[in-house]
Amino acid sequence: MFLFNDLAQIELVDIIEFLGTIAFAISGIRLASAKRFDWFGAVVIGFVTAVGGGTLRDLLLDVPVFWMQASRYIWCTLFAFVVVLCFRKYLVHLNNTIFWFDCIGLGLFVVVGYEKAMALDYPIWVCVSMATITGIVGGIIRDILINEIPIIFTQELYAVACILGGILFSILSYLNVDLIIIEVSTAFFVVLIRVLATKYHLKLPVLKGEE
Amino acid sequence: MFLFNDLAQIELVDIIEFLGTIAFAISGIRLASAKRFDWFGAVVIGFVTAVGGGTLRDLLLDVPVFWMQASRYIWCTLFAFVVVLCFRKYLVHLNNTIFWFDCIGLGLFVVVGYEKAMALDYPIWVCVSMATITGIVGGIIRDILINEIPIIFTQELYAVACILGGILFSILSYLNVDLIIIEVSTAFFVVLIRVLATKYHLKLPVLKGEE
Amino acid sequence: MFLFNDLAQIELVDIIEFLGTIAFAISGIRLASAKRFDWFGAVVIGFVTAVGGGTLRDLLLDVPVFWMQASRYIWCTLFAFVVVLCFRKYLVHLNNTIFWFDCIGLGLFVVVGYEKAMALDYPIWVCVSMATITGIVGGIIRDILINEIPIIFTQELYAVACILGGILFSILSYLNVDLIIIEVSTAFFVVLIRVLATKYHLKLPVLKGEE
Numbered sequence: 001m002f003l004f005n006d007l008a009q010i011e012l013v014d015i016i017e018f019l020g021t022i023a024f025a026i027s028g029i030r031l032a033s034a035k036r037f038d039w040f041g042a043v044v045i046g047f048v049t050a051v052g053g054g055t056l057r058d059l060l061l062d063v064p065v066f067w068m069q070a071s072r073y074i075w076c077t078l079f080a081f082v083v084v085l086c087f088r089k090y091l092v093h094l095n096n097t098i099f100w101f102d103c104i105g106l107g108l109f110v111v112v113g114y115e116k117a118m119a120l121d122y123p124i125w126v127c128v129s130m131a132t133i134t135g136i137v138g139g140i141i142r143d144i145l146i147n148e149i150p151i152i153f154t155q156e157l158y159a160v161a162c163i164l165g166g167i168l169f170s171i172l173s174y175l176n177v178d179l180i181i182i183e184v185s186t187a188f189f190v191v192l193i194r195v196l197a198t199k200y201h202l203k204l205p206v207l208k209g210e211e
Numbered sequence: 212m213f214l215f216n217d218l219a220q221i222e223l224v225d226i227i228e229f230l231g232t233i234a235f236a237i238s239g240i241r242l243a244s245a246k247r248f249d250w251f252g253a254v255v256i257g258f259v260t261a262v263g264g265g266t267l268r269d270l271l272l273d274v275p276v277f278w279m280q281a282s283r284y285i286w287c288t289l290f291a292f293v294v295v296l297c298f299r300k301y302l303v304h305l306n307n308t309i310f311w312f313d314c315i316g317l318g319l320f321v322v323v324g325y326e327k328a329m330a331l332d333y334p335i336w337v338c339v340s341m342a343t344i345t346g347i348v349g350g351i352i353r354d355i356l357i358n359e360i361p362i363i364f365t366q367e368l369y370a371v372a373c374i375l376g377g378i379l380f381s382i383l384s385y386l387n388v389d390l391i392i393i394e395v396s397t398a399f400f401v402v403l404i405r406v407l408a409t410k411y412h413l414k415l416p417v418l419k420g421e422e
Numbered sequence: 423m424f425l426f427n428d429l430a431q432i433e434l435v436d437i438i439e440f441l442g443t444i445a446f447a448i449s450g451i452r453l454a455s456a457k458r459f460d461w462f463g464a465v466v467i468g469f470v471t472a473v474g475g476g477t478l479r480d481l482l483l484d485v486p487v488f489w490m491q492a493s494r495y496i497w498c499t500l501f502a503f504v505v506v507l508c509f510r511k512y513l514v515h516l517n518n519t520i521f522w523f524d525c526i527g528l529g530l531f532v533v534v535g536y537e538k539a540m541a542l543d544y545p546i547w548v549c550v551s552m553a554t555i556t557g558i559v560g561g562i563i564r565d566i567l568i569n570e571i572p573i574i575f576t577q578e579l580y581a582v583a584c585i586l587g588g589i590l591f592s593i594l595s596y597l598n599v600d601l602i603i604i605e606v607s608t609a610f611f612v613v614l615i616r617v618l619a620t621k622y623h624l625k626l627p628v629l630k631g632e633e
Contacts, residue, residue: 029629032575032629033629033630035571036576036628036629036630037575037576037628037629038575038576038625038626038627038628038629039626039627039628039629040575040581040582040626041572041574041575041576041629042629044575044581045575055482059481059482062484064484065482068482068544068548068551071545071547074547074551084629085629088630144566145562145566145571145572145575146571147569147570147571
């Protein structure tokens with residue numbers, strides 16, 4: 001009975017956040033293992049990938065850092081670590097599944113980032129910035145720590161998906177659409193862009209250097 | 212009429228900040244293009260180069276982050292991006308002009324950083340630290356993101372110019388010199404050191420390693 | 423007489439902090455010198471190594487950044503720089519001594535980090551996180567700045583010592599042990615783990631990559 005009550009309080013958004021955090025953490029842990037990090041290093045890279053964007057967002061907004069308010073982000077990361085540790089030989093076959101989790105997680109991160117800034121009455125362009133920072137900065141810190149150029153700057157419309165998602169949120173918000181519909185549309189839109197961009201290898205043009 | 216009123220409100224310091232931000236952003240965007248970043252990546256590197264130092268300063272001082280209060284820093288970065296995109300073949304001939312903008316921007320950043328800490332009644336050495344952080348940290352983050360050792364640690368008296376500028380500010384301040392004179396003198400002094408150091412290739416000694 | 427009074431106010435913890443800060447700064451300055459940084463670069467790397475962890479901790483906890491409250495951390499770094507500059511040929515013979523300072527400093531950093539979070543009524547796992555962040559993040563930023571993969575992720579039980587120290591602190595705290603005894607035990611425990619791990623080359627397992 002108590003268990004059911006408790007389960008009833010777990011909402012859809014919690015499950016999405018859970019899957020997104022795990023997908024982000026797995027991407028960090030796999031890259032760390034490719035660089036032969038030790039177990040602790042892999043967990044740190046996974047954790048930073050999952051929470052890095054939200055941490056910078058909360059510092060910039062001067063609100064309490066989200067992962068210090070609840071231990072579940074650390075548990076998610078440890079769970080992701082155990083998954084990689086036990087199933088690393090099979091993970092390559094799960095790439096498609098993990099990609100979907102990652103897209104869905106990104107969609108959620110964009111919504112959460114936008115709403116946190118909106119709740120503080122920031123103008124639209126700050127909300128879009130915070131949505132984008134929440135989505136991409138974890139991956140940037142991950143790549144800095146493993147000493148690679150951040151893949152985000154060359155990947156298929158990753159950051160663009162965050163920005164366009166944020167812009168859609170602000171348009172629907174201006175039109176007084178119901179909040180839950182805005183949230184779902186924005187997250188779905190981000191996922192759609194990422195999926196299409198990856199399928200058709202859509203990329204932003206490269207900025208050519210001076211000779 | 213309205214236009215004129217509006218223009219009258221743009222002060223010299225705004226124009227200097229505009230030029231400095233653009234010069235810093237251009238330096239980031241050009242380095243990003245040399246690494247074949249996509250358009251978004253180039254804009255991010257440009258933006259981070261321009262606002263990174265002030266962002267860390269504001270986080271350390273626990274004051275609202277400056278670029279979240281006004282959108283002009285993002286517009287400056289986008290303008291810098293368009294300039295690099297359209298005129299990249301001619302930019303090399305403008306190196307001298309861009310260098311001057313960069314020096315003048317650095318001078319202004321030092322003054323702004325010093326005054327922000329001073330307004331919070333911090334001791335002199337914190338004000339000098341914040342002036343230096345405002346001047347150099349954007350370039351450091353830029354170099355980390357493009358996976359290079361920060362050039363600041365080997366460049367001609369770049370950080371030293373910030374420190375000496377901060378010290379001059381504190382001396383003139385102690386002598387009760389008029390604020391506007393302090394500001395102009397400090398910025399001019401920073402520009403002077405940078406120009407002389409670049410012209411005569413003045414550098415700090417290298418710290419020799421242990422064999 | 424005045425001198426003696428003043429000396430009497432310097433407590434054991436200040437001396438330990440002094441030694442720890444210098445040991446951390448020396449490690450940064452030596453690595454910077456191996457990369458042929460200039461004097462300023464070496465001092466910055468030394469300073470960041472010594473205060474980087476505590477700075478991130480204070481930003482996350484939203485408390486005033488510790489090194490901006492007292493100038494002694496900058497003096498310690500400058501002292502460490504002079505030591506490396508003057509005695510670099512003999513430093514290699516002092517490796518053992520510096521290693522001890524580093525261990526003792528780490529032990530103290532763990533205690534300080536734990537207590538700062540505890541004073542704000544954070545749960546145990548946040549206190550342990552802050553203890554670990556205080557201990558390891560300075561070295562991570564140092565390695566990012568010199569463009570290397572952070573050694574922490576492969577070193578002998580460095581981060582593990584911080585985590586275990588934090589856990590011991592929380593257990594003793596739960597048992598209502600006297601605070602001073604908790605502090606000394608925790609610091610001693612961290613030192614012990616580091617010394618044993620280095621002596622016997624104890625490391626965490628490497629996370630093997632996918633082929």
